[in-house]
Amino acid sequence: MKMSLQVELEQQRNVLIVRLRGELDHHTADIVRYKMEDAILRGRCDHVVLSLKDLQFMDSSGLGVILGRYKLIKGRGGKMVVCDTQPSVKRLFELSGLFKILSFYDSERSAVAGLEVVS
Amino acid sequence: MSGHNHMKLSFASRSENESFARVSVAAFVSQLDPTLEQLDEIKTVVSEAVTNAIIHGYDGRTDGIVTVEAEIDGDTISLSVSDQGRGIEDLDLARQPLYTSRPELERSGMGFTIMENFMDEFDVVSSEAGGTSLRMKKRIESKKALFN
Ligand SMILES: Nc1ncnc2c1ncn2[C@@H]1O[C@H](COP(=O)(O)OP(=O)(O)OP(=O)(O)O)[C@@H](O)[C@H]1O
Ligand SMILES: [Mg+2]
Numbered sequence: 705m706k707m708s709l710q711v712e713l714e715q716q717r718n719v720l721i722v723r724l725r726g727e728l729d730h731h732t733a734d735i736v737r738y739k740m741e742d743a744i745l746r747g748r749c750d751h752v753v754l755s756l757k758d759l760q761f762m763d764s765s766g767l768g769v770i771l772g773r774y775k776l777i778k779g780r781g782g783k784m785v786v787c788d789t790q791p792s793v794k795r796l797f798e799l800s801g802l803f804k805i806l807s808f809y810d811s812e813r814s815a816v817a818g819l820e821v822v823s
Numbered sequence: 824m825s826g827h828n829h830m831k832l833s834f835a836s837r838s839e840n841e842s843f844a845r846v847s848v849a850a851f852v853s854q855l856d857p858t859l860e861q862l863d864e865i866k867t868v869v870s871e872a873v874t875n876a877i878i879h880g881y882d883g884r885t886d887g888i889v890t891v892e893a894e895i896d897g898d899t900i901s902l903s904v905s906d907q908g909r910g911i912e913d914l915d916l917a918r919q920p921l922y923t924s925r926p927e928l929e930r931s932g933m934g935f936t937i938m939e940n941f942m943d944e945f946d947v948v949s950s951e952a953g954g955t956s957l958r959m960k961k962r963i964e965s966k967k968a969l970f971n
Contacts, residue, residue: 708842730874731838737929761845761863763870764937768929792863799940800933 708732711739719816720749725758728766736766740773750782753815757788766793767800774806783807787815828854829894836877836887836906844891845869851893852900856965864941865900865961871934872904872957878928880908880955899962902942907954914947 709732712723720743728736743749754770770786777784787809789797797803809815830851834840845866852865873889881887887908894901911917917924918939923932939945944960 727842729838729841729870730878731841733929761866761870763867763874764931764933765874767933768931771931772929792860792867796867796933796937799937800931 707735709735711736713739713743715743715747715749716816718748718750719753719819720744720747720751721753721755721812721816723755723758727761728759728769729761729763730765733765733769736769737772741776744773744776744780750780751819752777752782752784753812753819754784754786755788755812755815756786756790756793759790759793762793762796764796764800767796767802771802783819785809785815785819787812827894827896829892831890831892833888833890835885836881836889837885838874838877840889841870841873841877844873844889848891848893848902852895852963855895855898855900855963857963861961861963865902868902868938868941868959869904871938872902875934876904876906876908876955878925878930880906880910882909898964899960901958901960903956903958905954905956910951910954911947911949912951914949918947 709724709726709728714721722740724736774784785807788811789808807818809818832844832847834843848869849862849866852862869891876889877883887906890905892903916922918935920936921932923930938959942959942961946958947955949955
């Protein structure tokens with residue numbers, strides 16, 4: 705069956721870049737959970753950049769899965785940052801208070817650069 | 824576009840139908856010529872309500888029925904989303920921001936807060952016997968009207 709969400713993973717040194725394309729809801733949240741969990745637990749990444757330029761839709765199920773991975777990364781001593789959000793997605797981050805917990809960047813490059821300063 | 828119009832959809836409580844429901848309602852509401860932002864808000868609200876019916880109302884069972892109704896009256900869209908599931912015991916508690924009865928499912932307890940924020944009117948009726956029914960309204964100032 706065709707999924708309305710694609711997850712693309714790229715490792716840049718100790719940073720895992722997660723690009724989400726499509727629609728993140730209850731139906732597609734599991735894919736994000738499993739793919740990220742797998743990459744974080746197996747890989748040698750300390751930090752995660754969530755790159756959301758092509759994420760066209762997100763609801764509270766997306767907030768939940770992102771908050772869950774944030775806790776995982778944080779528990780391992782790493783950081784998770786977000787970049788390139790669409791206005792509607794950004795609004796949900798603001799409403800939920802996640803905007804205050806996560807750092808937001810305009811581009812993947814600035815997000816990765818921001819992480820390497822802290823690591 | 825003005826006057827009366829309505830639609831009703833009933834579908835199985837399967838997660839695949841969350842996107843079906845929000846895309847259908849968005850297509851229906853397009854008659855009012857909403858802005859992209861308003862359309863996003865409506866899609867999000869439908870997604871929240873239908874997801875709640877599936878995961879909370881029916882506890883993830885796929886043999887339930889979710890019903891979505893939309894009505895256009897002038898420049899106002901009325902939405903209702905209903906299930907015949909388990910119902911909500913304590914509505915005041917359920918509507919509090921960040922309250923969730925299912926933290927183990929990675930719910931964030933934001934659904935009701937999002938729906939109340941994105942709609943002008945929001946009301947919940949729920950009982951153990953009859954399930955849960957949400958009724959909401961939103962005024963759509965069409966893009967055309969903004970120029971006149
Ligand atoms: N249709 C429903 N049937 C039964 N209980 C419901 C229904 N909708 C909501 N609830 C109850 O109300 C609570 C709050 O709902 P809300 O949508 O705000 O948060 P959530 O679904 O738990 O988390 P999130 O929406 O952030 O994923 C739920 O945890 C659940 O206990
Ligand atoms: Mg919810």
